[in-house]
Amino acid sequence: MWPLLALVLGLVVGSFLNVVIHRLPKGESIVFPPSRCPSCGRRLAPMDLIPVVSYLALRGRCRYCDEPISPRYPLVEGLTGGLFLLAALFYPPSWEALWVFAFLALLVALSFIDLDTFELPDALTYGLLLLGLASAWLLSFPLPxxxxxxxxxxxxxxxxxxxxxxxxxxxxxxxxxxxxxxxxxxxxxxxxxxxxxxxxxxxxxxxxxxxxxxxxxxxxxxxxxxxxxxxxxxxxxxxxxxxxxxxxxxxxxxxxxxxxxxxxxxxxxxxxxxxxxxxxxxxxxxxxxxxxxxxxxxxPYAFLALFLGVFAGAVVGLLLRQRKIPFGPYLALGGVAAFFFGEPLWRAYLAWLGLG
Ligand SMILES: [Zn+2]
Known part of the structure; x- marks a missing residue:
C-alpha cells in the first residue's frame, strides 16, 4: 500500500514541479494564476490536470485547441512518481521518508530548470542545502x-x-x-x-x-x-x-x-x-x-555523486555529440544514485580495484 501511495504522491508533486520548472526561472508566481494551455491560453480544468492520465486520455493534445502538449509534462510527473516509489522501498512511512521526498523533488526541479536555462536557481540549491542541514539538525537524518x-x-x-x-x-x-x-x-x-x-x-x-x-x-x-x-x-x-x-x-x-x-x-x-x-x-x-x-x-559520498555525474555526463555528451551540456542533471542523477546505492556502489568500486 505504502509504495503505491508514494507513487501517487510523486505524480501529484511532479505535476506541481512542472509549474515550478516553467515559472520559477521567469520569476513568476508558482501558486497563481492557475494552469493554462501554453498554446491557446485556456484555463485548464481539474480533469485536464490529472498527472500522466490526462495526457494519455487526451492523446497528448490540448482538449480545446488540439495543439500537441509537450511530453515533458508527463515525463516529469512519471519520473517524480518513480523516484518517490523508489524512496518508499527504502523508507517506511515516516518523517524521514518525507524529507527524502523533498530531496528528490528539489533535484527534479533543479535538473529540468538547468536543462532549460543552463542555470541552477539559488532558491533551490540553497533550499536543498538548508533542508539537508535542517533534517540533520532535527532528526540526525540522513547524517548527524x-x-x-x-x-x-x-x-x-x-x-x-x-x-x-x-x-x-x-x-x-x-x-x-x-x-x-x-x-x-x-x-x-x-x-x-x-x-x-x-x-x-x-x-x-x-x-x-x-x-x-x-x-x-x-x-x-x-x-x-x-x-x-x-x-x-x-x-x-x-x-x-x-x-x-x-x-x-x-x-x-x-x-x-x-x-x-x-x-x-x-x-x-x-x-x-x-x-x-x-x-x-x-x-x-x-x-x-x-x-x-x-x-x-x-x-563524503557527494564525491561519489560527482564522479558518477562526470561519468554520466561524459557518456551522454559523447553519445549526443553536444558541445554544451548542463552539468546539474548529471550531478542530480549522481546524487540520487549515491543516496540510495552509495555504499554498495563504493564497495563494488573497491572490489573492482582489487581493494575490497
Ligand atoms: Zn490549448
Missing part, C-alpha cells in the same frame, strides 16, 4: 548535523577548487578578474591558509579580505597564480611541517567550501544596485552550490 555540515563544505570546496584550477589552465595562467567584494579568489586563498593553519583561520583570513574589498571597493586579494599553485605544494610539504596530510587537505576543502557557500549566498541575496542593469552573474558556481547541497545529504 556535524557530518552534514562538513559534507556540504567539503563537497563545495572540492568542486570550487576544481573549477579554480580548470579556469586557471583555460586562461593559460593569466590572472582572472577579481570580484568585489567576494569571489573565487577568496575561495582559493581560504584553501591555501586552511591547509596550513586550519579551516577556521583560513576562513577568517579570507573573510578579512572580503571585508577590506567591500570597504575599499577594490579587490583586496592574493592572485590565483600564487594561491592555486601553492596549495598542492603546501599539501605535499605538510608532513615536513609536522602537519597531517589528510587533515591539511580537509582544512583546505572546509575553508574553501565555507567561502564558496557564503560568497554564493552573498551574491544570491545582495540587493540589486540601483540604476544598473543586471550584472552578469558573479561567482557563477551553480554546480558548486548544488554539490555542496548534496554534501549535506550525502557526506
Amino acid at each position: 548535523f556535524r557530518e552534514a555540515l562538513d559534507g556540504a563544505l567539503l563537497a563545495a570546496g572540492g568542486l570550487g577548487l576544481i573549477a579554480g584550477y580548470a579556469n586557471l589552465f583555460l586562461r593559460r595562467f593569466q590572472e582572472g578578474r577579481a570580484e568585489v567584494p567576494v569571489g573565487p579568489h577568496q575561495v582559493h586563498m581560504a584553501a591555501l591558509f586552511g591547509a596550513l593553519l586550519g579551516p577556521g583561520v583560513g576562513m577568517a583570513l579570507a573573510f578579512l579580505t572580503w571585508a577590506l574589498s567591500a570597504r575599499t571597493g577594490k579587490p583586496v586579494v592574493l592572485p590565483d597564480r600564487l594561491t592555486l599553485p601553492l596549495l598542492p605544494l603546501a599539501l605535499l610539504l605538510a608532513p615536513t611541517l609536522g602537519l597531517d596530510f589528510l587533515l591539511s587537505l580537509k582544512g583546505a576543502l572546509l575553508a574553501a567550501g565555507g567561502l564558496a557557500l557564503a560568497g554564493g549566498l552573498y551574491w544570491a541575496f545582495r540587493p540589486a544596485p540601483e540604476g544598473e542593469e543586471e550584472e552578469p552573474v558573479a561567482m557563477g558556481y551553480g554546480d558548486v552550490k548544488l554539490l555542496g547541497a548534496l554534501g549535506a545529504w550525502l557526506g
Whole structure:
C-alpha cells in the first residue's frame, strides 16, 4: 500500500514541479494564476490536470485547441512518481521518508530548470542545502548535523577548487578578474591558509579580505597564480611541517567550501544596485552550490555523486555529440544514485580495484 501511495504522491508533486520548472526561472508566481494551455491560453480544468492520465486520455493534445502538449509534462510527473516509489522501498512511512521526498523533488526541479536555462536557481540549491542541514539538525537524518555540515563544505570546496584550477589552465595562467567584494579568489586563498593553519583561520583570513574589498571597493586579494599553485605544494610539504596530510587537505576543502557557500549566498541575496542593469552573474558556481547541497545529504559520498555525474555526463555528451551540456542533471542523477546505492556502489568500486 505504502509504495503505491508514494507513487501517487510523486505524480501529484511532479505535476506541481512542472509549474515550478516553467515559472520559477521567469520569476513568476508558482501558486497563481492557475494552469493554462501554453498554446491557446485556456484555463485548464481539474480533469485536464490529472498527472500522466490526462495526457494519455487526451492523446497528448490540448482538449480545446488540439495543439500537441509537450511530453515533458508527463515525463516529469512519471519520473517524480518513480523516484518517490523508489524512496518508499527504502523508507517506511515516516518523517524521514518525507524529507527524502523533498530531496528528490528539489533535484527534479533543479535538473529540468538547468536543462532549460543552463542555470541552477539559488532558491533551490540553497533550499536543498538548508533542508539537508535542517533534517540533520532535527532528526540526525540522513547524517548527524556535524557530518552534514562538513559534507556540504567539503563537497563545495572540492568542486570550487576544481573549477579554480580548470579556469586557471583555460586562461593559460593569466590572472582572472577579481570580484568585489567576494569571489573565487577568496575561495582559493581560504584553501591555501586552511591547509596550513586550519579551516577556521583560513576562513577568517579570507573573510578579512572580503571585508577590506567591500570597504575599499577594490579587490583586496592574493592572485590565483600564487594561491592555486601553492596549495598542492603546501599539501605535499605538510608532513615536513609536522602537519597531517589528510587533515591539511580537509582544512583546505572546509575553508574553501565555507567561502564558496557564503560568497554564493552573498551574491544570491545582495540587493540589486540601483540604476544598473543586471550584472552578469558573479561567482557563477551553480554546480558548486548544488554539490555542496548534496554534501549535506550525502557526506563524503557527494564525491561519489560527482564522479558518477562526470561519468554520466561524459557518456551522454559523447553519445549526443553536444558541445554544451548542463552539468546539474548529471550531478542530480549522481546524487540520487549515491543516496540510495552509495555504499554498495563504493564497495563494488573497491572490489573492482582489487581493494575490497
Ligand atoms: Zn490549448
